Amino acid sequence: MDESSIADEVKQCIAGFTGISTEILKDETSLFHDLGMDGDDAHDFMQEFASRFQVDLTHFVFSDYFGAETAIHPLTLLTGVLGLSAAQQFKRLEIKCLIKAAMQGHFLR
Secondary structure, eight states, X not given: OOHHHHHHHHHHHHHHHHOOOGGGOOTTOBTTTTTOOOHHHHHHHHHHHHHHHTXXXXXXXXXXXXXXXXXXXXXXXXXXXXXXXXXXXXXXXXXXXHHHHHHHTBOOO
């Protein structure tokens, strides 16, 4: 499969999971920052992605990109009071990174 075909398949995978049209998914779209994917939903998506594209998640650090599934936690409230957003806490996992991982079979460290 060439990169364009893989990119289309990755976007279809995301669209199928989120219900968001592939038309608005760009290579720079971030799963957490732009699509709001987090917690158990993000975990389930990453497992589905890894299975579908045979990607090894051994070196993928989930907590770098997504938060845990939790109820409102006092630290979450404190970050809001201090003016820090959740988006500032996590790296951007953009669709182009997923495309690259699908092509290589793993995430870079």
